[in-house]
Amino acid sequence: MVKVHYVIAVAIVASCVACINFSCIISLFYKYINRHEIIDIRQLNWTSSVRCSLSNGTRLCSFKNVCYLPKKHLFLFTLTEHSVLLGLSSKEDLKTIYLSSVVNHNLMSMKIAIVSNENKVTENAMFIDQSLFLLWRFKWDNIMHVFHDDLIPLFLTYLDICGEISRCTSKYTLGFVDRGEGGPYHELYSLFSNQQPLLLHKYTNTVCFPELHSGVLSSSVWFQYGFGQTQGPVNTSVPIEILHQFKDYVVHRLGISKKLVNNNAVIFLNRKLNRKILNLEYFTSILYNTVKEAYPSSEPKIIELDLTTHNIALLIEVFLTSKIVVGMHGSAMILCLFLIPGSVVFELLPFGIQPENVSFIKAFTEITGSEIVYRSWVNCNETLSFAHPEAPPLLGGIYHLPKAKQEFILNTKIVPAVECCHDPLYLFRMFQDTEVGSDFIPRFQEALLAQQLFSKETVKTTYLNKLFSSWYFPAPATNVSCTFQHQTLTAMWQPSINAIDSLIYDISILLDNNTILSKFTPYPNLKINLSYTAYTAEIWIKAVSFDSESLDSHSKCQRKI
Template sequence: MKKNKKNINREFMSNPALNIFRFIVITCALSFSSHILISYFEGQIQFNFRPPVRKTNISETSFVSSVWCKLDPHDNSHKTCTFSNLCWVPSEEQFIFLLGEESILHGVADWRDLSILELSSVAGHNRFFLKIAVVGLPISEQSPLFHHTIIKENEWVYFLWRFKPDNIMHIVHDDLIPLYYAYEELCAGKVQDCVEKYKLIFVDDVNNDFAFDLYQMFSRKSPESGYSEDEKLLFLKDNWKSYNNTTICFAHASIGLPRVTSWFQYGFGKPQGAIEGSSISTSVIKRFTKFLLKQMEISVPDKVGAHSYENNHLPQRALYISRSVNRRILNEMDVISTTKDIYSLFKKDKSHLQVDYFNPAPNSSSSGLKEMLTVITQQSLPKLVFGMHSAALTVAAVVCLGMTAEDTDLSFLELFPLGINPVAVSPLKALFNVIMPQNSNHIFYEDWVNVNASNSVLPRVDSDPLVGGGDLCLELDLSSVLPAVECCHNKDYLCRMFQNTIVDTNSSFPKKLMSLFSQQKKYKAQGVQNQGPSHYRAFRWFFPASVSNIQCLWNITKDESHLVLSWNSPINIHMHSHHYAVAVTLEYLNYSKETTMSERMGQERIVPEVSVDLFLKVQNTSTTVTVPEQFINNSGHIIQALTWIQCVVSLKHMKVSKHTSSLDAFHKCSVKL
């Protein structure tokens, strides 16, 4: 046995290649073990491996760039696009499109379309254009790119340029709702599939941690990070800035956010205000809110938005949103107390109103949204959301709207400083005006504006001028209402918007509360009506199907001649008021000896000797058409009936009525005399 062991050792010693292999294996194992130990004593084991990427010289590249774009439904100057092999040159901070014979350019007419692609949902600002250049292949030796190394990144990425990533309203309105809508389209409604597919990459350079927790919910976790929830998001300019003489090519990249979900514009090129004709719907808001709750692992009790408070024997809730720095309400406790008192006046049983207080500033998550959602869902859904105009108030209203059932009333009361016009500055008021026709009489909004200059307190003089600081505001008359202004540093606007306010709880503010509670009371007295989002969607999208199975029955006698038409009603008009528009053309055809064979075979149109057009409005699925006497005098001739039937449905939503029609159903029949 010992002899055999010695022979084996001699074989290893006499085989240098085998010894080298053993040395490499042992070295790698020791290196891997030491890496784990070092990482462990640093606090956590981390596996920093990533899939190998292919590195080649750009002059030897075998692939080309391609792009597929589609027009935004709301803005025909804006496109969202998906690229194959969109490349980034870090040293130039420039994207390039490698144009070759096999490049596909779908949805772009020429270079002008590529040059105006935008990376944001915010319209009218020249900051968000995709900085891209077209580079023809093969690359010339004189090109500065000729000696570049190409690194091919095979992940699916989504490039995003954030407008104001330090403001929760802008994050939700400008970025997250549009991104959610884009994911619905890209992954056919399965948003989670897109979350697990796309890695978000920020093209902007505002590198702070505010609301990273929200963006991470829309970005794929990397295997090399161990799928950590704390994984840092990527910034395009920072992540690859040290790559000299290198071009990074992303095999799959999407850019552009849809504008179809936007409802407010910020004054770029025109005064700020609501977006005319906005297509945002409560349906999108509800799906977005449901997604947020699921991603944050916040459970929603069954009673939230599902039943009336009276049935659950729960106190009605209100949510008050506070501010910490500027544009504060200086008598918050008086405002809350007055709200409770006015509510009690409208309750016969003298039940009280529970007001929950929320300030988004001192929270564990950077944006405070998770804490806000936790407060909202901890009991029954608030029936009233109120506070000073703010980003947090708008977002609270959006998520409450997203959780509100169709049979549950919800009210918003938004307060404003002296001299402010709510129509010009409030995304919340703009949203209400869009969704109000969709939700009819169970969503309410009121605004309160301070009109007493003595109840207005300017920010400290040493505050930043962008938030109303400095001496300039002291010289202005702020009591006049300011019309809508263009962005961004209008002194009249800034001095008004950031004033602190003492709310008049003796007169004007109670009147607004009474108006809101009166509307709620009237809604409950009327009872739940089918006028919510489902009814609105049916009103907006419904049109009848075509009639089918048209039948003809001729009855030709000496005394009378008529045609009986019958058909099947459309499959989707049940419970809808409707009638049928019937058009009949009766033709008297003479097949004389001169009639050609092709005419008799129906290959050519025979000109009728007599033609009569009849138009009928019919309530049922059959009607009788009287045949004129001149059609039945000569035997051997043919009477032909060309029939078109259309179903017309009458719809009504709130005070708006409309008629919508089906496509014409055509039928031809004839009888020989």
């Protein structure tokens, strides 16, 4: 080990002939040991520090000088007298740092072990001079989870900590803490990393980094999967504009050129492995004829897509240029994020499955103000449903269950909202194949009619009204004054600058430090006839509108003697 350090030292001295300051030496030292030299971290006087803050209830932390032990899946925090710990009230806070936006799932917390500088676990460590952003991918091989649980929350977190996406993407290398592989959507993750993301579990030695960031905001999440509660939509505080920014960023980084929208194109998301539509020829003819009837001047073009035979950039490009998407419930529906306003999303669901419980795209269109026309069709004819009781349990099989449980599942016709993750009734119904019946036609016709009546301005106005009502509160009254004249007290003020018709003013008055009066008025002035001659008055004014109110405004006056 001494020999290795000697060689590095010689190289540094040789490189610093024209640069003799300390920062140059440190920079070159990192440059040389970044060649994945195995070193003893203890000889660097290695000291860890951490700074944390809370954002929307999520703990965001930046660590300095932290190592990772792949075999134990542990982060090693070297505590010395020089360590700085900010934003933490106790050691318990170190147990509530989460590396995923998925809430109520303790597997995805950052596992930290406090060690001393004498701990031998770091003596054969690999030093990598990169700033790492830690991410636990929930399901790295499922496109819906990639976007909803990882990339959109990551985008939002980058905005929070860096202000601009480019600052974070140029600073951080993604480090995956899950045990997954690169996966089919590795290209998408790479858009948010200044180098190829690292699979931390692939390292054999302890690996150390000068800087780590942990914590992923969950405020963009609009659907939850039933951890500690039944699955279904959740409210999100992220405006649609942020999702538009995310979409534009992905499109730009993938190098997709925006093309004219083809109003005749109908995307049909065809599942080929499971949850299949069995009467495809009949179904595609329905699509063609119904669209042709709704738009007689056009010639519909059915574009059949699926995740197994098309790369993600091509899929996104097609979604950007189409206005109608039809398909069986599945992860590919998340690509409707890339549709333009006024597009139709028509989702089909197997017998017994309720869209309000399982449809993340329905939740997206309702919660975020996405400007998309969403409609659904649920197969209500069990004779047109084909289950697979013989399949593996995770694909809807039930033969492994006791007979009584099998009978219960077969006799249950509507699946309620369930908790995660492997409810056999939910899986049995979810993985049914379907023959689409003629009752699909009027539902699809209604969707196309809604598209024809769609007005972007109406949707925008509705969204802005909802946004305003959620965030509006009156501004305080200003320039408050009061005067006495005989036994009359007069108070005057400038009204709230954002006053609306329903606004009233809640007035509290304290006379001579003992008598309290309360009054309401819609006007920016008030006269009160007193029952006795008061000498001092303190006035507090609060503007009130429905369930919101302003800060107090205050004034004090005294009778002239």
